Each structure stands twice: as structure tokens, then as C-alpha cells.
Amino acid sequence: MFPTPIEKSSPGAQIAYKTLLPISLLIWLAPLLAVALFSIKPDSDFTTGNYWGLPSSFEGFANYGLVFTSDMPRYMLNSILITVPTVIGCIVLSSMTGFALGIYKFKANIWVFFMFVAGNFVPFQILMVPVRDLTLDMGLYNTIPGLVLFHIAFQTGFCTLFMRNFIRALPYELVEAARVEGISEWRIFWYVVMPLMKPALAAMAVLIFTFIWNDYFWAVVLTQGVESQPVTAGITSFNAQFRAAYHLMSAGSIVAALPPVAMFFLMQKHFIAGLTLGAVK
């Protein structure tokens, strides 16, 4: 059997494994631990070079208090207002395009599908200037809807690929059986295919949620103020002119990272399901 279970390997290998694993885990997590540690330290610990030691005084309440009395709640709200509509929009659009491309056989099918996929291969950085000009001309610059529309447009390519392949894997007989019964196409989509797509939809929602929540690039390009910027871009507002406020940024980062982490743990089943969908036939 491959891989060999660790309990069947030689004692030496077992000991090495058991000591190296926690060590590599610690190294792996070191940046995260540093952020967590710094979020409860006073600012002066950075200047005195106390990076890894115990906090010279416990400032957790003060730091997190500052985070919540600053603009952070507003940035968090912006993030939610950007992420949730994007997830909904992507799911609605891609389940329909996925259905059309997965169920119907028409000549241009494969080419339309390729266009969706090809969109994913465009490096998004080269779109920076045209997209910025476009949102400006449409009056959507520095607005939440502007960011949402762009994200939906860009994420739908990936989502369509995902949904189309999933629908392709469904037994086509189900659709044929429904057609024999004389059910309209619209109702086939709604009552036959949609219920079967639920795991895929959940998995995709979680993926898109984390993608959009963590987006920094477009947030900086398309928005510029506290009234529309999401939390990823807003976190640097703690920085002063000369000094980076590492203790506040750490606390802010932790708060900002909570929603996607919570999302992952709450939806873990779907997340894993989404990654392995179609892996075994």
C-alpha cells in the first residue's frame, strides 16, 4: 500500500517524523503566530526589538479596542457589501451558463465554453487601466457596485467552468426522463438540475467568498476611500506618516481574517467536497 502508514515504518523514521512534524508546523505558522502575538503587544515592543518575546505589557484590549473604534467596522461592512452580492451574482449567472453549456448541444457550444475559460487566462493586471477607465466613464468609480460588477464579470468565467463540468458529470438520463414527461426546460433547470448542484454551489460560494474577501488589487485600483474600500485595502489606514503601526495592523488583520476563516470552518464539508468534486468517477 502506498503511501506506507507511518505506524508501519521503522522506529527511527517514526521518531524523526514525530519530532520534525511539530517543528515544521511551527516554522510554517511562524508568521501567523507573530501577527497574533503582535496584536496584543504595545507599540514600543517593536522599537525595543522585542519581536518574539513576551509582551512587555498586555495591550490586547487597547489594540483591539482601537481597531473597533477606528474605521475598521466600516471597512468590514464594505467588504461584506462587496463580497455577498458578488457571490450571489456569480452563482446565479454561472449556474445558468453552466446549465446551458452542459445540457444543450449546439454548434458554438465548445467555443463559447472556451471563451469563458480563456478569460481566466488573461492576467488581470493588464486590465487595470482599461477597467479603471471603464468604471470611471460609467460613473462607478469609487463605488461598491462598481467593484461588485467587475468581480462578477471576472469570476463568472471560472464559475462557469466549474458548473459546466459538474453538470456534465450528472447523469444525462435525468434530463431526458424529465423531457419525456413534458416538463419545460426552465423547470428542468429549477427542479431537476438545481437540487443536484447544491454541493457544487455551496463549494463554489465558499471559494468565491474567500477570493473576493481577500482581493486587494482591485480594491486599491477601483476604490479610494473609507466609503467604498474593503477591509484588505483599509487595513493600511492604521499606518502613520513615518511609522507602520504593526500592533494595530496585526490586530486589524486578525479581525479581517475572521470571516473567511469562520466561513471555512462552518462550511468545511462543502469546501473539501468542492475541491474533490469530479476527482473520483
Place this chain on the structure above:
Amino acid sequence: MHKFLKASTAALAMAVAAGAANADGHALSGDLVIFSDMSNPAPRAVMEGMVERFGELHPDLNIELTVIDREAYKTQIRNFLTANTPDVANWYAANRMRPFVDAGLFEDISDVWADPQLDGLASTKGAMTLDGKQWGVPYTYYQWGVYYRKDIYEELGLKEPTSFEEEIANCQAILDSGRKCYTIGTKFLWTAGGWFDYINMRTNGYDFHSALLAGEKKWDSDEVRATFANWRTLIDMGAFVDNHTSYSWQESLPFIVSGEAAAILKGNFAVPPLREAGLDDSKLDFYQFPAITDGIALAEDAPTDTFHIPSGASNKEAAKEFLKFVVSAENQTLINAGDALGQLPVNANSSVDDDKFLKEGFAMLSSNSPGGVAQFFDRDAPAEMAKVGMEGLQEFMVRPDELDNILARLDKAAERIYK
């Protein structure tokens, strides 16, 4: 809707301006949109305080303030000067405003400077002037100099140096006691620019320095080589902390706090974090960078931060009033106080806060800087040249033997950049 509102407020503002043009102290109205890079925490409070006080003077004026993170602002300004243009925006003096002036994005405000109220600003007028016109007003500046550990100097029986020989003798004594003379973190390059500014201004004088950064002098020249030779004396002694390329300036502070290094060449902004880390006035002191070449007038780095009116602004009348308000002696005293910005007022009629370092800096800049006041390496040179230049400086600090290559590279870059 948004456009319509903007257009109508602009029309309203113009109507008000036309109607009340000759009335003294007429009321301002409409919207005044201010974009500021004075992000957290103290500068932000200062900015908000200024807006509040200006608003009280002009109750009919609706002031909208947007504070943007200082670093993000540097990229966003290119964006918002052409779209969603505010009426007032922060920026920096001297060559840093040249791209926007050349692109016609900043308004010529020479008429504001003609106001006798601005007579107290003579010291910074040069920094605000390009092509014979003024393009903004300063609101604060701060001194550069050597901040040193007073207790270490006392322990070793050293005095503040006034010449380069004394500086080197001090440094040798510090090195012999097992410490480093200077801490520096060159990861983000600009800190090395401070050292070059000072050694070059002390070796060759302010006029040569500013001509060099303006592209009028060659890098590969005897003067610049003399500067680097002086710098090399310190490098060869091992005066700087090791591995300085891996630290930011904040990460270089622990060395001076712990006493592993005795001094730092830095702007006055280094004082608050050092004080927070436990260096009180008995342990931390300041001296002016010592003279190197005899007979060269001392000149200082004093970066100046500014307010400008974008040429696309819709309420320029209110914007100009705001600029005058910012530089008034009373406001200058208030916003540069130790509990506010903690920097130096630009108006000579203002009073400076009761703080050891601010007082020393104000005295130094107003009476002991006869050579002139430079902005800083990356503000005096065009942005592109500054980047190439500071990379060269950092490389020199690590590999001084590469000097020939570095100078040749800088001259080549200069040829392309200044044209």
C-alpha cells in the same frame, strides 16, 4: 446625479464669488472637498481639527474630508487628480511636485503668495517655486540631524563633534567600546539618501548638491568622489550596523535603544518611537551634522509637506482661503505643537513648542543653516533618478569597491532621465 450636483455647486460657488468679489471677508459656500494623506493617528487629528476650525469660520461651507493612507496616497494621487478631483490635496515640495506641475494638474497659486499674510513663509518659498511660480503652500517641516545616546557619550567622555575629524575620533572610541557608531536600515533605500545628502552637502556645499540632483552635474566627478571617499572612511571603520540592508528604518531602532549603536542620522520623526521605547531626554540628544570641508556653509535637509489646489478643482475660491488659513501663524503654532504634529512651523511668526528637539531644530534651521534648506534626496531628484540613485547608494554601503560601476551607472541613468 453626482455630476449634476457637482456642476450645480460649482455654478453656485462661482455666482457667490462673482457677487461678493469685492466684499471683505465674504462668506464661502458650496462644497470644499479635501483629500489628505495625513493618516493616523496624530496628523489625522490635526487635519480634522483644521477642517473643523475652518468650518467654524465659514459655516455655509460644506467641507468633505477624505484621509487616505500615506503610502496608498502616493499612487492614488495620479488617479484622483484627473478624476473625482478634490479642491485641496496634500503633496510634497520641490521636485516631487514637478510631474504634476508639468502635466498641468496643479493650479498656479502665485496670487495667494502675493498676499502679505504669507510674508512669514520666506524660508520655504523657494521649495514651492517651479518655473518662477508657486504651486502650493507648506504646512510643516522637520529637521534632520544626528540623534545620539547621550549616556553612552558621557560614559566614554565624548563631546558633540563639530568637525569630521572629531566625528571620526568619537566613532573610533565608540567602536573600541564594542558598539557600532550608527544604526541604519537601508531595506527601503531612502535612509542611505540621508547620509549621502549630508556628506555631499558638507563636502561640496548646497549649491553643488542641488545642481547634482537637478541633473546639472556629473556623478563621476572629483566632487562626488570626494563625498564617497568621506563616506567610505566611515564604512571601512565599520561604523554602521551589520546587515543593514535587511532592516526597515523602524527595525533599525532597536540597536540604538539597546545601546548596540550609539547614534542614528534621521529626521525628527525618530524621536517619538525612541521616547516610547524608554529613551528620555537624559539618554537621547541631538547634534547638527558636523562640518567636513572648511568654509562650506552648513545646509540642512528639512523635508516640507504641502497643500495644493488641483487645476480641476471646482471650488478654487474656498480652496485658496483654506490654504491661507493653513499657513497663518496662529494655525501653524497650533498644528505643529508637540501634542499635534510635533514638527516645525513654516511661518516665522509662529512659536515653537517647548520640546528639546523641536527647539534645537528650529534654532538650527533658522540661524545655523546659511547654506540653504534641501528637501531630501528623493524629493530633490526626480522620482526615477532618486530610485536609481538610492539603489546605488545602498550598493555602495555594502560594496564600496564597486564605486566606479555605480557612478557610471548613475551618469548613464541621468542622461536618460534628465535629457
